[in-house]
Amino acid sequence: MDRSSMRRSVRDLTMYYNPKVGSALRMDTNTNVLGSNPAASEYLKNLKLDLNGYPNTYSDGLRDALADLYGLKRENFVAGNGSDEMLNTIYTTFTEPGASCTVPVPSYSLYSYLVSLASGKLREVDLTEDFQLDVDAMVGKGEETNSVLIMPTPNNPTGNCFRQKDIEEILAKHPGIVILDEAYSEYARNTMISKVDEFDNLIVCKTFSKAYAMANLRVGYCASNLKVADMLNSVKVPYSLNSVSEGAAIAAVKDQDFIKRSVDMVSEQRPRLSKKLKEMGFEPYPSDSNFILAKSPIDHVKMIEGLEKRNVLIRDFGSKRRTENCVRMTVGTEELNKIMTDAMEDVLAEEKI
Numbered sequence: 001m002d003r004s005s006m007r008r009s010v011r012d013l014t015m016y017y018n019p020k021v022g023s024a025l026r027m028d029t030n031t032n033v034l035g036s037n038p039a040a041s042e043y044l045k046n047l048k049l050d051l052n053g054y055p056n057t058y059s060d061g062l063r064d065a066l067a068d069l070y071g072l073k074r075e076n077f078v079a080g081n082g083s084d085e086m087l088n089t090i091y092t093t094f095t096e097p098g099a100s101c102t103v104p105v106p107s108y109s110l111y112s113y114l115v116s117l118a119s120g121k122l123r124e125v126d127l128t129e130d131f132q133l134d135v136d137a138m139v140g141k142g143e144e145t146n147s148v149l150i151m152p153t154p155n156n157p158t159g160n161c162f163r164q165k166d167i168e169e170i171l172a173k174h175p176g177i178v179i180l181d182e183a184y185s186e187y188a189r190n191t192m193i194s195k196v197d198e199f200d201n202l203i204v205c206k207t208f209s210k211a212y213a214m215a216n217l218r219v220g221y222c223a224s225n226l227k228v229a230d231m232l233n234s235v236k237v238p239y240s241l242n243s244v245s246e247g248a249a250i251a252a253v254k255d256q257d258f259i260k261r262s263v264d265m266v267s268e269q270r271p272r273l274s275k276k277l278k279e280m281g282f283e284p285y286p287s288d289s290n291f292i293l294a295k296s297p298i299d300h301v302k303m304i305e306g307l308e309k310r311n312v313l314i315r316d317f318g319s320k321r322r323t324e325n326c327v328r329m330t331v332g333t334e335e336l337n338k339i340m341t342d343a344m345e346d347v348l349a350e351e352k353i
């Protein structure tokens with residue numbers, strides 16, 4: 001067998017980011033630096049498990065907890081194995097083979113992979129100079145653009161939120177499904193999830209991998225009006241969310257104090273980290289999230305490799321169009337930011353010799 005035996009739409013796919021980690025400080029994944037979610041950890045400690053039974057088919061317990069949190073109904077929600085599974089389900093549900101799926105550039109690299117899995121045609125639209133939406137270009141014209149359109153807000157890797165009026169204009173003008181990927185919305189203290197019933201075409205995707213500090217348990221969900229949620233639940237792989245992760249997520253939803261503490265910490269540390277980066281010669285972009293994208297003062301590969309040698313991982317975006325020579329790092333606690341920026345200073349000092 002060679003790769004020509006693969007379906008044409010997935011033939012060029014390659015494996016995802018998979019760094020050698022060891023004991024390195026991970027500032028490359030935008031997860032919560034305060035450590036494992038405490039309520040979820042407590043739930044897991046006391047768990048008695050029946051391994052022989054299937055989990056609840058559509059994670060009703062978690063969907064009820066989310067309905068309480070956002071003032072919606074259980075039937076507004078779809079839950080599953082990370083928001084990546086939710087995105088995959090949405091593209092599978094709404095993309096005809098060959099249909100154009102609109103994705104902003106730069107944004108989350110997995111979107112193009114998911115469009116390929118659904119045999120869609122990737123329609124990439126550049127963000128403006130300040131990484132905002134180009135509304136007219138996103139909406140486009142005619143049949144060619146009527147499939148799924150996605151917008152991550154705050155955007156990854158740029159960190160900023162899109163303007164609410166632009167999001168709403170796109171929702172009004174795009175004839176197909178619009179996904180708002182809110183993986184980092186807790187940090188921006190801004191979500192459209194409670195408004196899903198007001199729109200015919202809006203799906204809001206969210207995750208337990210970031211502010212909720214549970215990436216290892218793979219829990220994500222999306223919300224939409226009742227008709228769209230029913231379509232998605234009928235396509236989603238049944239049982240994809242195991243009961244261990246579901247129970248931990250329910251416990252985590254009920255501990256909003258931890259989320260507040262996590263978000264407050266980032267709000268306090270983000271401007272300090274940004275200031276320190278500027279002092280070192282980086283050019284950081286404004287962020288509403290728990291990470292910062294910044295142009296490196298030296299070659300991005302030298303920065304990334306220099307930090308790796310010092311046991312600190314940040315993410316390299318320097319070879320990609322629109323983020324030339326940029327790196328992206330998680331906002332840490334004061335202590336973690338010091339370890340990271342000390343290592344950066346060390347790399348810069350070595351490079352200047």
Ligand SMILES: Cc1ncc(COP(=O)(O)O)c(C=O)c1O
Pocket residue numbers: 029030081082083084085108152155156181183206207208209215219220
């Ligand atoms: C914008 C965005 N959406 C979705 C995800 C995936 O989240 P999950 O871990 O729930 O699959 C990520 C993860 O990095 C992300 O950055």
